[in-house]
Amino acid sequence: DAGVIQSPRHEVTEMGQEVTLRCKPISGHNSLFWYRQTMMRGLELLIYFNNNVPIDDSGMPEDRFSAKMPNASFSTLKIQPSEPRDSAVYFCASHRSTDTQYFGPGTRLTVL
């Protein structure tokens, strides 16, 4: 099992640019979570999907952030336009309904 796959692993962009983060959950997992980790705010849940449907997006900071899950094996988190305060490590996690969450390796985003 390859585990949760995220790409890119590192992203450096300039303020105002669009950023797209990608996640492939573990095969057979029916829930997917996007987290953001910073020193100041810790580990925050941004949004989660169950069977490809967004269940709770209350953690999405603002309209600049959007997430999609077009099928069971792929999800994206988009930031448009990006700002320096969006700099963080973004983790994707997935699980089966009676299992625990497994995290991907994360994407380190730097917005200059």
Next chain:
Amino acid sequence: GENVEQHPSTLSVQEGDSAVIKCTYSDSASNYFPWYKQELGKRPQLIIDIRSNVGEKKDQRIAVTLNKTAKHFSLHITETQPEDSAVYFCAASKFQGGKLIFGQGTELSVKP
């Protein structure tokens, strides 16, 4: 709203000593409590979890205790080793596989 408080934020122990990290949760409906270990630059990884119908669970040098009445749970690491040095996160959820609310993290340092 849902909240998990974790203490202490940093903990330094001598190799061989025990370490205890405590968490308090606010939502009385929470019934699943995992603990994650995150080494520097890596993803959070589950080390132990407990459900609300159990008061204590052990796995070798690691144990977790739960007091539902007081709404707190603790991680106990015995015979600490330098490789135990990491950031530890507690979390709470209303069911296994649901939305996790994370504590702020505890940076554990084990000195040889």
